[in-house]
Each structure stands twice: as structure tokens, then as C-alpha cells.
Amino acid sequence: MKGFWRLAALTLIVGGAALTVGITSVGAKSSSNTITYQDSVGEDPASLDIKSVVVSNDDSGILSFAIALANPPAALTGHNDVGVYIDTDNNTSDGAGADYAGAELNFEVADGSVNVYKWDGTNFTWSGPEPSSLVYSYAAGVVTIRVKASDVSLGTFAFWVLTDTDYTDPNSHLDVAPDAGRALYPFQVKITPPAPAPKPVPHKTIPKCKKGHHSTKAHPCHK
Numbered sequence: 633m634k635g636f637w638r639l640a641a642l643t644l645i646v647g648g649a650a651l652t653v654g655i656t657s658v659g660a661k662s663s664s665n666t667i668t669y670q671d672s673v674g675e676d677p678a679s680l681d682i683k684s685v686v687v688s689n690d691d692s693g694i695l696s697f698a699i700a701l702a703n704p705p706a707a708l709t710g711h712n713d714v715g716v717y718i719d720t721d722n723n724t725s726d727g728a729g730a731d732y733a734g735a736e737l738n739f740e741v742a743d744g745s746v747n748v749y750k751w752d753g754t755n756f757t758w759s760g761p762e763p764s765s766l767v768y769s770y771a772a773g774v775v776t777i778r779v780k781a782s783d784v785s786l787g788t789f790a791f792w793v794l795t796d797t798d799y800t801d802p803n804s805h806l807d808v809a810p811d812a813g814r815a816l817y818p819f820q821v822k823i824t825p826p827a828p829a830p831k832p833v834p835h836k837t838i839p840k841c842k843k844g845h846h847s848t849k850a851h852p853c854h855k
């Protein structure tokens with residue numbers, strides 16, 4: 633995994649004032665099953681400064697992370713790195729431990745591609761073909777990662793985001809959201825069940841009548 637060796641730098645940002653799991657997060661706004669998380673800006677003007685993260689899912693289960701940058705470059709180039717770290721079981725004491733706020737899963741955009749890595753007990757490692765649903769885009773200063781939630785077994789989880797201007801450079805510039813000391817961003821995938829099919833209207837049979845009588849739906853068998 634690109635950037636994993638930067639643990640010392642991450643510890644200064646994350647471990648120095650540990651991220652914690654909470655039910656709500658400062659700056660969170662929700663609409664339907666879309667939540668917008670605001671992040672403070674300007675901590676390091678040379679970083680890929682995270683402004684907000686919008687997380688949503690649709691009824692087909694496609695999960696989207698849209699990471700807006702306050703100082704967006706025209707393109708993600710060189711060794712820019714944008715990662716989403718996910719605590720899949722909402723337990724910061726397991727997974728990759730306190731330095732990674734308990735993350736077990738990592739989506740990473742770098743070198744023109746997006747990959748998913750899983751914690752194997754020692755490292756975040758690539759464990760096979762990427763889900764076909766996993767894609768990313770970058771436009772108008774927003775890095776968007778999309779994946780089908782069921783392809784990566786995500787339901788209710790917490791997460792945080794890291795940007796790195798050059799994952800090969802120990803002196804590159806980092807930003808995290810939420811800020812150190814704030815609760816991890818919580819999210820729950822919600823899919824609206826399809827509306828039930830309408831019940832069939834029972835057909836009312838008009839009975840046969842004796843000679844000289846007739847029937848209507850309202851009045852069976854009368855003269």
C-alpha cells in the first residue's frame with residue numbers, strides 16, 4: 633500500500649490527538665441518505681486541503697465518497713494520494729490500531745487509479761482483483777470514489793480521510809478529516825425497499841338466475 637510507511641507522520645496527526653468514534657460528528661449535515669461533513673481549512677496551505685466530504689448511497693447500493701479540496705490542483709498528478717480509511721466494525725481498538733483509528737479497509741487514489749486494501753494484521757495489503765464497481769473520478773476539485781457497498785461488505789461504519797501531496801516524500805504535506813480529536817465520520821448504508829405490488833381486486837361473479845329473473849352487480853337475480 634502506498635504511503636503506509638508514513639506511519640510516523642500519521643502518528644503526529646492522528647495518534648497525537650486520537651480520532652474517536654462517536655454517534656455524530658461536528659459539521660455533519662444529512663439529507664435523505666446523503667451526509668455532508670465539513671472540515672476546517674487552512675491548516676497547511678501546501679496540502680491537498682480537505683474542505684468537505686459528502687457520503688451517500690443509492691437504492692442499488694452504490695456508495696459514494698466525494699472529497700472536495702479547498703485548493704484544488706488542475707489534476708491529480710505525480711504521487712498525490714487521497715485515502716479513505718474505514719473502521720468497518722466501529723471499534724478503534726482493533727484493525728490497524730490507534731494510529732489508524734481502528735481501520736480495516738482503505739480506498740486509495742494514487743498514480744491515476746483507485747485500489748482497495750485490507751488490513752491483514754500487519755499491513756494494508758491488496759488481496760485480489762478490484763471489485764468491478766470500484767471507480768474514481770476527479771473534476772472541479774472533487775475526488776469521488778464509488779463502490780457497491782456489498783462488494784466490500786460495508787453497512788454501518790466510521791471513516792476518516794487522508795490526503796498526501798507526495799507519498800514518496802517524507803517531507804510532503806498531509807491533511808486529515810476530521811481533525812485530530814474529533815469523532816470519526818459515521819455512516820450507514822440505507823436502501824429503500826421497493827414498494828409492495830398492489831393487491832388484486834377480487835372479481836365479483838354475477839350468478840345465473842332462473843327464468844324471468846336477471847342480475848346486475850348491485851342486485852343479483854331479481855325481476
